[in-house]
Amino acid sequence: MDTPHYDHLTLQDYEKVYEPAEDTFLLLDAIEDDLEYLNTVQPGVCLEIGSGSGIIITALSKKFPNAVCLSTDINPWACNTTKRTSLRNKASVDPIRTNLTDNIKNNLVDILLFNPPYVVTTDEEMNQEKNFESDTTDNNLIFSWAGGVDGRRVIDTLIDKLDSILSPIGVLYLLVLKENKPKDIINRLAKNNFTANIFKERRIPGEHLFILKVMRC
Template sequence: METPHYDHLTPQDYEKVYEPAEDTFLLLDAIEDNLEYLKSIQPGICVEIGSGSGLVITALSQQFPNAVCLSTDINQWACNTTKRTALRNQASVDPIRTNLLDNIRDKLVDVLLFNPPYVVTTDDELNHKERNFDSEKTDNNLIYSWAGGVDGRRVIDALIDKLDSILSPNGVLYLLVLKENNLSDIISKFACKQFIAVIFKERRIPGEHLFILKVIRF
């Protein structure tokens, strides 16, 4: 699976959206490694939460051109950038400006991708009360793309709580997490919600130990 082109992105883009990095490429590698499984479930609707540059959902769209591929991001610039990345690669992706999956109908998503803000920070630093649709705050503040609050888990835990209402009966989630996010506790929280979460891929990079969790229903 070839990495989508992203040579159209500019320094101005990277001031407003997360630049593709090792975590991005780890998620791409996970998709490539699990393509046979993904083909077996014949996904009709694929969604990436927090698409940023759009690289990951564009790669998935290239592999499944007949699927409806959507992306969500609270940052309008990221939505626009995702669309440009899809067009650059002759892929079809429809970005939606929303928080997580607030505007997605229940239990329809067959493949869900999420590289969340996972860095451990204080809640004061994250300041979740300002996570809204004020473009001045969300489009010009990259903290929303990486700061995860206490244990780096604020957004991850919110997704776990909502997952049952998101995934289709045979749906799968690929979630990127950091060792410091307390991996065993995340897996236990998924189990409490009737999901099996397994470590599908991992990678050590300077300063971080990254994991991809593959999550399906019991």
């Protein structure tokens, strides 16, 4: 699976959206490593939450051109950037400006991708008001990385909604940090009738990253 081109992105873009980094490429590598399984799924709908630059959902769209590929982001600039990335790579992605999976029909998603805001922060940082009406994103960029206590605020919210998001054959690839307590996340998923395993991991300077593969029990 080829990494999408993103040479069209500018310094101005990276001031407003999360720049592709080691965690981005780890998630891409995990998807590529699991293509044999994903080919058996033959997804009808793929969704990336918090698409940022758009390279991950664009890569999936290129691999599964018959699937409907959607992305969500609260950041309007990220939605625009994701669309430009898909067009640059001759892919088909429809960005939706919303929070997590709001406005997405229940139990629709066959492949769900999420590189969440996982950095451990104070609740004060997380409690800033999201400025949905602004065309600039200075007030919203923090939500691309700030995760609250244990970096789990958004992750736990997704887990509690997951049953209404995934289709009966749906699979989630979730990127987490060691500080997010991956084993606790796996246990929380189990209580919600999901099975999860550490599919891939990578140590980089200052971070130990994991990809969890999550499916229904």
